[in-house]
Amino acid sequence: MNSIPQGWEIKTLGEVCEINPKNKLDDDLEVSFIPMNLIADKYQNKFSYEIRKWSEVKKGYTHLQNHCIAIAKITPCFENGKCVILQDLKNGYGAGTTELIVVLADKNKILQKFIFYFFNTTSFTKEGVKNFKGTAGQLRISKDFITNLQIPLPPLATQKLIVEKLENAFAHIDEAVRHLKSVQTNIPRLKSSLLHCAFSGKLTESQNQSHKVQTLKKRVVGEEGETLPFEPLHPLIKTEIPQGWEIKTLGEIGKVISGGTPSTSNKDNFDGEIAWITPADLSGYKEKYISKGKRNLSEQGLKNSSARLLPPNSILFSSRAPIGYVAIASNALCTNQGFKNLIPNGNVSSEYIYYFLLHSKRLAESVASGTTFKEISAASFSKLPIPLPPLATQNQIVQILESKFAHLEKLAQFVNASLENLQRLKSSLLNQAFKGELV
Template identity: 35%
Template sequence: MSFELKKYKLAEIADVQTGPFGSQLHKDDYVPHGTPIITVEHLGENFIIHENTPKVSNDDALRLSKYSLCEGDIVFSRVGSVDRRAYVSKKEHGWLFSGRCLRVRVNKKDKIDPKYLSYYFGLESFREYVRSIAVGATMPSLNTKIMSSLEIQAPELNVQVAISKLLSSLDKKIELNNAINKNLEEMAQALFKRWFVDFEFPNENGEPYKSSGGEFEESELGLIPKGWKQGTISELGEVAGGATPSKKNEDFYTVRGIPWITPKDLSKTNNKYISRGEIDITQKGFSNSSVKLLPKGTVLFSSRAPIGYIAIAKNEVTTNQGFKSVIPFKHVGSEFVYYLLKSNVETIESRASGSTFKEISGTEMKRVPVLIPTENVLAKFNEIVEPIGKLTQKCEEENEDLTQIRDTLLPKLMSGEIRVPVEQDHSAPDLPMVAGKSATYQP
């Protein structure tokens, strides 16, 4: 079958709608339960993030019905990161979108497959073009006129459908792994709370300690199990900072060298484990700065702008000065420190200082009060959560591979360099690793 690309202005195949103006929707309208609203923060990598969505009442949802979403819609960020977009699935049908977003709704489905269009919007060359034509000196923004004038290219409809099915099969596997990891994380957090907050860890007979009449002692933190003690983070591990090699020296940075991580790197991922950031540093950069090499298992904790991004290092890493990381003592373990820090973010924030933005110093980080269990309880906890962590890490790594395959296939499929037989069942393709990007967006 020939692969011919037809060109369309977005206005020829879709309607573009901005979200409600501020006067139509206020934070005061939000309610605990109701119709969810998608904001820019809920635009994942071509999917909608469901956590922490604001909601409005059914009456307000009816009033704002002009801004409702249907399966197949594509939501764009209207300001800031204007190349962010997400495809609306059945799960989000009937939701609303906010004033900081734009909705693209295909109205010529005999010419364009909505899911194909959403993947087309993910082409890096297309994203670069959108960023280049956004208006605004300080804050880039899009409007309906700019969006409607965008030009897209597409093959025959059946080829579009075949392409979107193949790419969707990868996204579904990624989504499944994310769901598995969400469940694993909830299990581990629930266990941590039960043992170290509710004090229902197993006693010597395997029974819940508190409800089985376990003994408690007075402390500044309140009643604590006998044998436990009040301590500080410095008693659980070494607190280490980071640094930034001079940006004026290009020889200090490289694509592949010594992993160097910033809080921005953690802001771009929900992964629990991390191996490197967006850019590495060279040995020369390492030697000419106060950067510290942190061992595998170090719990990275962002100490400013914002406080509280957390991840576990999968290998030796370095960080910039935006971290006060904890290198756990061997008997304590990375998993325990990870969940301890997650449960103490507010406490740590309360000890931060600064006029422009708050920051927790290394000295204050070391002094953060914590409850320290017995080594026996710690060992039992780690025995349970470490296998959970390994499975989480496996799913994260598989998703990284799947994402690489998808992002490498995307331009090749869009350009026709790789053909997808339309008769083939693409529900579970066996895909080889490929390299290179060839499709480009040409306005």
């Protein structure tokens, strides 16, 4: 351990704390029971509990009591910062998962919050990981590691001052974090609001005057009055769209093509030159265009499946497991059966359709069917309504969305960087605290 300020000492936790103290209680006493999942991570110092009789939990579990610190000893809970100061336990006592180590401070020597903040330091976590014992997946810190852990210890008055300074600084940091996370939460909402405005004409309403949308009676009821199977479900048909717009179905503005998978037992069907996309390839995918997935098909694989080669600018829409991933083909490719793909007509913007489908996940889910998992059929996908302005307006809307989304992406990057910087500031303050640099 590095040099310490004058008047400080180096002590082991075993010298100033009791490790894993035991309770002796009446069997009928109600106490708190804390499984690992009820302890918050990231050193939030939050937990909840169940209520049990002491007779039910006194054996085979870790004993707990008010004013102790409980820290997870098993990976990954240890690295994730599952650590709490126990207070307000039922009748002051409890029990918890065996994967906890409990530390009871000698209040005449060390403050519990001083220990808690020491456990928050990156150096403590690194030292713990370095001293893990056990087999893969069952790695833990030991009771001996905690007992023999050295801690720089100033006088109680200095400990109190350090804790006060940390808590004051952390309160300001946590307030900043709350504001940033509020912004972070609102970014998807802003995107959703922009998309709603885009497809109700509000992004371009300064160039157009709104009027009541024409009814879709002719689309829902046939020439002879018979009811057709599709009923428009999109809320846009109940609101206003600008003059010159129409409500079309996807089947009217393009050709719907499903995908397929050749036999996976025949290796000759794969590892060719034909890009082949599955829904898994779009999981977490944030780009608008996609050129290839993890696997390619061979010419034989394409021929031996129901997959069809799609031209560039085709729109890919995952139709099951899950519904709602969207991308545009940047080159010729095909997909598996988890997609309903649209090859748009020449007078429709692929990017416009992309943004509409990005906005229409709930609409698609509303017409999906199935028991094991929901899937939208090619017929239902073809009948999804889309508000369609002239091509020039489509392009204008796309340009506005892309500009505003780019600004929101920059804002998201700024927020993420700021959150990381605040976390680093916390770590820096903790390191300073235990070097004596805060007092």
